[in-house]
Every structure is written in structure tokens, then in C-alpha cells.
Amino acid sequence: MIIDCHGHYTTAPQSLTDFRDAQIAALKDPAQTPSRASLKISDDQIRDSLENAQLKLQRERGSDLTVFSPRASTMAHHVGTEATSLEWSQISNDLIERVVGLYPKNFVGVCMLPQSPGASLEGSVRELERCAKMGFIGANLNPDPSGGNWTSRPLTDRFWYPIYEKLVELDMPAMVHVSSSCNANFHATGAHYINADTTAFMQFIQGDLFKDFPTLRLIIPHGGGAVPYHWGRYRGLAQDMKRPPLDTHVMKNVFFDTCVYHQPGIDLLLKVIPVENILFGSEMVGAVRGVDPTTGQYYDDTRRYIDNSALSAGDKQRIFEENAYRVYPRLKARLRQQ
Amino acid sequence: MIIDCHGHYTTAPQSLTDFRDAQIAALKDPAQTPSRASLKISDDQIRDSLENAQLKLQRERGSDLTVFSPRASTMAHHVGTEATSLEWSQISNDLIERVVGLYPKNFVGVCMLPQSPGASLEGSVRELERCAKMGFIGANLNPDPSGGNWTSRPLTDRFWYPIYEKLVELDMPAMVHVSSSCNANFHATGAHYINADTTAFMQFIQGDLFKDFPTLRLIIPHGGGAVPYHWGRYRGLAQDMKRPPLDTHVMKNVFFDTCVYHQPGIDLLLKVIPVENILFGSEMVGAVRGVDPTTGQYYDDTRRYIDNSALSAGDKQRIFEENAYRVYPRLKARLRQQ
Numbered sequence: 001m002i003i004d005c006h007g008h009y010t011t012a013p014q015s016l017t018d019f020r021d022a023q024i025a026a027l028k029d030p031a032q033t034p035s036r037a038s039l040k041i042s043d044d045q046i047r048d049s050l051e052n053a054q055l056k057l058q059r060e061r062g063s064d065l066t067v068f069s070p071r072a073s074t075m076a077h078h079v080g081t082e083a084t085s086l087e088w089s090q091i092s093n094d095l096i097e098r099v100v101g102l103y104p105k106n107f108v109g110v111c112m113l114p115q116s117p118g119a120s121l122e123g124s125v126r127e128l129e130r131c132a133k134m135g136f137i138g139a140n141l142n143p144d145p146s147g148g149n150w151t152s153r154p155l156t157d158r159f160w161y162p163i164y165e166k167l168v169e170l171d172m173p174a175m176v177h178v179s180s181s182c183n184a185n186f187h188a189t190g191a192h193y194i195n196a197d198t199t200a201f202m203q204f205i206q207g208d209l210f211k212d213f214p215t216l217r218l219i220i221p222h223g224g225g226a227v228p229y230h231w232g233r234y235r236g237l238a239q240d241m242k243r244p245p246l247d248t249h250v251m252k253n254v255f256f257d258t259c260v261y262h263q264p265g266i267d268l269l270l271k272v273i274p275v276e277n278i279l280f281g282s283e284m285v286g287a288v289r290g291v292d293p294t295t296g297q298y299y300d301d302t303r304r305y306i307d308n309s310a311l312s313a314g315d316k317q318r319i320f321e322e323n324a325y326r327v328y329p330r331l332k333a334r335l336r337q338q
Numbered sequence: 339m340i341i342d343c344h345g346h347y348t349t350a351p352q353s354l355t356d357f358r359d360a361q362i363a364a365l366k367d368p369a370q371t372p373s374r375a376s377l378k379i380s381d382d383q384i385r386d387s388l389e390n391a392q393l394k395l396q397r398e399r400g401s402d403l404t405v406f407s408p409r410a411s412t413m414a415h416h417v418g419t420e421a422t423s424l425e426w427s428q429i430s431n432d433l434i435e436r437v438v439g440l441y442p443k444n445f446v447g448v449c450m451l452p453q454s455p456g457a458s459l460e461g462s463v464r465e466l467e468r469c470a471k472m473g474f475i476g477a478n479l480n481p482d483p484s485g486g487n488w489t490s491r492p493l494t495d496r497f498w499y500p501i502y503e504k505l506v507e508l509d510m511p512a513m514v515h516v517s518s519s520c521n522a523n524f525h526a527t528g529a530h531y532i533n534a535d536t537t538a539f540m541q542f543i544q545g546d547l548f549k550d551f552p553t554l555r556l557i558i559p560h561g562g563g564a565v566p567y568h569w570g571r572y573r574g575l576a577q578d579m580k581r582p583p584l585d586t587h588v589m590k591n592v593f594f595d596t597c598v599y600h601q602p603g604i605d606l607l608l609k610v611i612p613v614e615n616i617l618f619g620s621e622m623v624g625a626v627r628g629v630d631p632t633t634g635q636y637y638d639d640t641r642r643y644i645d646n647s648a649l650s651a652g653d654k655q656r657i658f659e660e661n662a663y664r665v666y667p668r669l670k671a672r673l674r675q676q
Binding site for chain 1: 481482486487488490491492521522523524525527528529532533536537540541543544560561563564566567568569570571572573574575577578598599600602603605606609610625626627628630637638
């Protein structure tokens with residue numbers, strides 16, 4: 001079985017976008033406030049949105065199950081208030097739950113959280129609990145709810161502890177994943193995403209988060225940002241800063257996915273990062289949708305790169321499947337229900 | 339000859355730091371304003387600061403000439419006003435000129451610019467001209483003078499054009515290099531530096547800077563941030579965005595250094611980035627100062643990684659020396675004077 005740990009519902013029906021547009025318009029003009037009842041999406045519309053996209057690509061590429069969450073770029077926690085984020089999170093997560101209900105063999109849910117700049121994480125804790133009850137197996141945690149202005153505190157700050165406590169209690173991991181950027185310096189998928197991954201890892205080196213939460217598991221997507229390429233820099237910085245070695249200080253708790261869109265990048269990842277810290281991911285349908293003219297294959301068909309790598313069959317299986325059971329313990333329970 | 343394109347004067351005498359501390363204290367208490375005349379650094383103090391550091395490492399590692407600029411982390415353009423930055427830049431650049439005067443075979447100067455958040459680049463243009471007259475061969479350009487708050491415009495914005503016009507006129511390149519971070523989210527050398535490199539490259543993909551400045555040359559340090567590791571992502575994003583291929587759109591004008599502190603990282607860089615776009619750099623004495631216990635060698639002894647790579651002798655020589663003459667045309671003139 002091949003488990004893709006990183007898929008977003010980037011192809012949701014237009015009426016979801018329309019609702020969100022109205023919700024945003026209502027921030028300036030409350031008369032436009034949409035009612036939740038007005039958002040009507042039929043099961044067939046959900047099926048249509050997936051059959052020629054994620055489900056087709058699963059079949060073509062030979063993956064079985066996608067760990068599926070609301071579209072990352074439209075989480076946009078920086079838009080509106082905490083109440084805006086809460087409503088949008090509930091709607092987005094409920095839609096994921098419907099996807100999972102329609103295709104329980106193809107998808108399992110991960111939720112977005114109703115974060116908002118300056119707001120406490122109480123609402124996020126409640127939404128995480130609600131989603132856990134629906135069968136979700138993890139959450140996406142945005143380290144920068146301000147959308148590229150980076151006004152929040154580092155992930156090692158006690159501000160974040162309530163959500164970590166709940167994640168540990170529920171035995172769920174979080175993927176550290178920013179949303180769109182309202183800072184013109186940062187292209188979302190080309191800079192903000194990768195920078196956030198790199199930033200989070202360095203925060204973990206500086207802090208002692210995993211002393212306080214020894215069983216917390218955090219996934220850094222997009223192959224860990226810049227980290228594997230600069231693995232010597234990070235080992236060296238930790239050493240200069242008299243931090244413990246990375247393998248005990250960070251790598252018992254942090255995992256990288258394989259959303260790296262060329263063979264040499266994946267080869268580097270597999271060479272420098274221990275196999276037990278790598279989860280298969282493709283982010284499809286996501287940041288890069290085209291075909292690489294140098295290979296004739298989709299850039300984000302990351303299974304090919306792992307298939308073509310020098311890893312043993314056993315190590316490939318760890319990345320494709322087995323590691324996911326360790327990182328997402330609720331996944332196995334969920335699969336047993338079927 | 340081996341030319342290290344990336345060295346900062348990180349070991350300058352204590353009295354320079356004392357002057358800067360007084361300058362910063364004077365922002366709140368003008369009575370503490372230090373006079374420039376009070377800053378006294380003897381030639382012997384300069385020699386002492388280099389002999390057991392950069393010069394020793396040049397000898398030990400077998401590099402010949404370092405392209406040398408003021409300490410990057412202490413540029414701190416976010417501190418004080420434009421006047422603060424101007425005074426600090428002039429002092430810092432003058433000190434580099436003295437280093438070059440004492441060791442003309444070992445160092446050649448690159449200047450810092452008196453940038454300041456919100457300030458125009460007129461002062462930077464004037465300082466660049468002044469430094470060009472002193473024999474400097476390039477400049478460090480900070481894409482985020484706010485120090486981690488990213489309040490300025492992208493590097494492709496017309497705001498930056500005055501400095502590009504002057505760089506082109508003087509036939510000097512700039513290294514895109516941020517300074518320290520006053521944003522607690524970003525560790526300077528572990529996140530802010532690498533993020534800025536990644537961010538700048540993506541800005542170049544989005545914009546059309548090199549249409550307007552076809553001869554402008556910009557160096558992205560630290561091995562190009564995350565870019566080579568995510569080369570497939572960047573090629574794919576450019577393609578999805580209907581931008582021209584990277585080789586014509588960006589790579590006629592952008593160069594990466596080799597400040598990547600482990601063999602697999604350098605191997606990736608050399609594999610995916612054309613040799614003509616790579617300049618030897620070590621950043622010594624810089625971000626990472628320790629010895630890698632897995633190799634018994636200094637992390638930042640980047641010459642070893644290139645020596646150990648699979649490149650041909652000719653390609654190594656391009657990276658070690660020849661590319662530098664193309665990127666820094668004033669370097670050859672400077673060497674001929676000796």
C-alpha cells in the first residue's frame with residue numbers, strides 16, 4: 001500500500017469558493033454575509049471534483065490512500081477575524097469529512113485549524129477535538145497566521161503549547177504548513193512555503209520543544225524546505241550553539257515529506273535524512289501541475305523518484321507506508337474499520 | 339588561483355564594535371554620540387584580527403584571494419535612521435579598504451550599502467560610487483533592510499532600479515545578502531539568510547528584471563538557499579506561470595556560491611546548476627565555525643567538497659577562479675595593478 005501523506009482539496013467545487021468570496025466580502029459589508037445553509041454541494045459535485053483529478057492521479061501513479069486536508073493556500077488565516085477562520089475551518093473540514101465518507105479507501109482526513117493573528121489557540125484546540133471525533137488523523141498547523149508578515153511567536157514558544165498538548169493527548173501529528181502570502185516579497189508556493197519549512201526546523205534547533213513534548217510528532221512538508229540541502233549548516237549550527245545532536249534533539253519528532261520535484265533533490269533527501277524520518281508525499285494536485293520536459297513525467301509524480309532511487313525495497317516500503325503508521329497512529333485504526 | 343567570493347570581516351577589532359554600540363546608544367541618548375575620530379584602529383590591530391583567522395584559513399585551505407566585505411550580520415540596516423546606516427557603512431567600508439591596502443594579494447573589497455527601511459537608494463548609489471573609486475569590485479544588497487519584517491518591495495520593483503543602474507554603469511555585481519534578524523521567528527544564519535536567498539530567486543522568476551537590466555549580475559549566496567534542492571519546483575513553477583525557461587529568464591544573470599557545508603549538498607548544487615553559474619565561496623570566518631565530527635574537517639572548508647566532487651579539472655577551475663572574472667570584471671583590473 002502506498003500512502004501519500006500530503007494532499008489538499010485544491011479542486012473543491014466552485015460553490016465553496018463562492019461562499020468564501022461572500023464571507024470575505026461580508027467583512028466590509030455585513031449585508032453580504034452568506035448563510036451556511038446557502039452553501040450547497042452535492043455528493044456528485046464532490047465526486048466530479050475528484051474523479052478527474054486526485055482519484056485519476058492515484059490510479060495512474062499507483063498510490064492508494066491520500067492523507068487529505070483543505071486547500072492550504074485558501075486557509076488564509078490572515079483574512080478576517082477569529083470568527084471568520086472558525087466558520088471557514090468548520091466548513092472546509094466538514095467537506096473533507098464528506099470526501100472521506102464517499103471514498104473511505106482513497107482518503108483520510110487531516111484538518112485545518114481556525115487560527116487567526118493574535119488569537120489564542122483555544123478555538124483550534126476545540127476544532128481539533130471535533131475533527132478527531134469525525135475520524136481525522138492529524139492537523140495542519142500554520143506557523144505564520146499573518147500570511148507572510150511573521151508576527152506570531154516561534155513554534156517553540158509556550159503560546160503554542162495548548163495545541164501541542166491536545167495533539168499529544170489525541171495521538172495526532174501536525175504538519176507545519178503556512179497558507180497564502182499577503183506579503184508581496186513572498187510567492188506562496190515558491191518562497192513562503194519553503195521558507196516556513198526552513199524556519200520551523202531552525203526554531204526546533206534553537207528551542208527545547210521536544211523535551212516538553214517527547215511524543216509530539218511534526219511533519220515539515222516540501223522535503224523539509226532547505227534543510228536537507230543545508231544539512232551540514234544545521235548540524236554545524238546546532239554544534240556551535242551547544243545544542244544536542246540533531247538526531248536526539250529534533251529528529252525523534254520531526255518528519256519530512258517527499259514533495260521535492262526532481263530526482264537529484266529526492267536523492268539528496270534520501271541520502272542525508274534517515275529513512276525513518278521520511279514520509280511519502282506528492283502534494284498533488286498542488287503547487288506544480290505541469291510535465292517536466294526533461295523527463296516527460298509530471299514534476300509532482302514523486303513516486304517515480306523514490307522508485308528510481310537506490311534505496312532497498314524495504315526502505316522504500318517504510319517511506320511509502322510503514323512510517324505513516326508510526327506518525328499517524330489513528331490511521332491504522334481507521335483502516336481496520338473498513 | 340582560488341578566489342573565495344564570500345568572506346566577511348567577522349573578526350574586526352573590538353573598538354569597531356564599541357563604536358557601533360555607542361552609535362546605537364546615541365539613538366536614544368544623543369549625548370553618547372561617538373565621534374568618528376574616537377574610533378582608532380591601528381594597522382597592527384587589523385593584522386592581528388586577520389592573521390589567526392581568515393589569513394590562516396586561506397593558507398591552511400589553499401585559497402588565494404577572498405572577496406571581502408563588512409560583517410553581514412552587523413550591517414543591521416534596521417537599526418536607527420538612514421544617517422545611522424550611512425555613517426556605519428562608510429566606517430565599515432573604509433575598514434575593508436584598509437584591509438585590502440594591507441593585504442592586496444589576499445583580499446579585494448565588496449561594500450555594504452547604507453540602506454534603511456523606507457529610505458530611497460540614493461545614499462546607496464553614492465556610497466557604491468565612492469567605494470568603486472576605492473577599488474571595490476561589488477556590493478552587498480540587502481533585500482530586507484527591515485531585518486526580518488520584510489516591509490520593502492520585491493527586488494524586481496522599480497524602487498530598486500537606481501542601484502541596478504549604477505551597478506550596471508560601474509560593471510559591478512551585487513550579492514543579495516540580508517543582515518541580522520529582529521524577528522524572533524528567524525534565526526539569522528539558520529533561517530533568515532537561507533529564506534532571503536530562496537525568496538530573491540522566486541522574485542526573479544516572477545518579475546522581468548533582467549529584461550530591463552540584461553547585463554546585471556546578482557549573486558545569491560549560501561548555495562542559492564533552497565533553490566537547487568527544489569530545482570524541479572522552480573522549473574515547474576516558471577512553466578506553470580508561463581515564464582520563459584530559467585536558463586534564459588534568470589540564469590544569464592544569477593550566480594550561486596558554494597557556501598553549502600556538506601558533500602551531498604555540494605554534489606547536488608554541482609549536478610543541477612550549470613557550472614558557469616557557480617562561484618567558489620566559503621563564508622569563512624562565518625556562520626558555522628566548528629569541525630564536522632563525521633569528516634574531521636571544518637564544515638565551511640568548502641574547497642574540499644569541490645575537490646572531492648566528480649567535476650572535471652576544468653570545471654573546478656571555472657568555479658574556483660574563471661567564473662569570478664566574468665562576474666566581477668573589476669577584479670582582473672585590480673589584479674593587474676599588483
